[in-house]
Amino acid sequence: MASSTAQLKALIFDVDGTLAETERDGHRPAFNQAFVDAGLDWQWSEALYGDLLEISGGKERILAYIQQSQPNFVLPSGFSNLTEFIKHLHATKTTYYKQYAAAGKIPLRPGVKRLLAEARAKGVRLAIATTTTPANVQALLENTLGADSLSWFDVIAAGDMVPKKKPAPDIFEYALAHLKLPPENCLGFEDTNNGLLSATQTGLKTIVTVNDYTRQQDFAKATLVISDFGEPNQPFQVIAGNAHGARYFDIALAEALLA
Numbered sequence: 001m002a003s004s005t006a007q008l009k010a011l012i013f014d015v016d017g018t019l020a021e022t023e024r025d026g027h028r029p030a031f032n033q034a035f036v037d038a039g040l041d042w043q044w045s046e047a048l049y050g051d052l053l054e055i056s057g058g059k060e061r062i063l064a065y066i067q068q069s070q071p072n073f074v075l076p077s078g079f080s081n082l083t084e085f086i087k088h089l090h091a092t093k094t095t096y097y098k099q100y101a102a103a104g105k106i107p108l109r110p111g112v113k114r115l116l117a118e119a120r121a122k123g124v125r126l127a128i129a130t131t132t133t134p135a136n137v138q139a140l141l142e143n144t145l146g147a148d149s150l151s152w153f154d155v156i157a158a159g160d161m162v163p164k165k166k167p168a169p170d171i172f173e174y175a176l177a178h179l180k181l182p183p184e185n186c187l188g189f190e191d192t193n194n195g196l197l198s199a200t201q202t203g204l205k206t207i208v209t210v211n212d213y214t215r216q217q218d219f220a221k222a223t224l225v226i227s228d229f230g231e232p233n234q235p236f237q238v239i240a241g242n243a244h245g246a247r248y249f250d251i252a253l254a255e256a257l258l259a
């Protein structure tokens with residue numbers, strides 16, 4: 001009897017923590033360098049940054065930090081309001097992030113390049129749904145996958161393109177709308193509980209690859225939780241869910257998970 005399994009047509013990737021360890025290698029150092037440039041004595045330690053990651057979006061994260069931890073903050077001269085100052089500070093941070101990417105300081109996580117290549121070879125479409133600034137995505141992709149790699153993705157949904165950031169579903173809804181595909185034909189990839197909530201609210205089955213910032217989070221809604229995508233000579237660890245005997249994440253496993 002023929003089974004009515006959904007066909008895999010697209011993979012929708014988060015960026016930060018999923019494609020690369022950007023929070024560790026890029027964002028946190030870039031925030032701290034921007035604070036130095038602005039003459040601020042703020043320094044976000046790894047532990048503090050882990051807490052701040054609960055807030056999606058760099059500008060939103062700076063605002064929350066000021067409200068929670070800098071009660072005596074005085075707006076520097078030359079700025080008419082806090083929003084304007086945060087925008088300026090965040091633009092400096094983005095400049096540093098791009099520099100780190102260009103210097104090769106933000107490598108891709110295991111298996112990412114292989115999985116993207118296999119998807120393209122097999123006609124499975126690619127998309128991105130991320131909270132980060134579009135310029136960061138561009139810098140990361142161009143410097144790790146080559147100048148033409150932006151064109152591999154049918155849609156790069158990023159940053160302020162939607163009003164509400166993760167855990168709201170808006171950014172994954174935006175990506176699905178541009179793919180013109182129902183969630184049943186796609187898989188989402190995330191590394192955080194906030195991202196998982198965002199993706200699964202759209203109906204997407206979602207795979208989580210954990211990292212040091214996120215491995216203790218609640219991933220009960222995930223279809224599969226693994227250490228990373230793995231490589232043939234560097235298998236992933238299965239943390240939760242059924243990996244169908246696979247040792248690394250490939251399109252055959254993606255199809256098995258969607259079925």
Ligand code: XBP
Pocket residue numbers: 014015016017023027055056057058059129130131132133136166192195
């Ligand atoms: C990542 C974010 C971003 C980055 C910083 O979330 O929340 O804010 O930490 O980037 P996700 P910006 O993994 O869900 O994409 O400073 O450009 O916002």
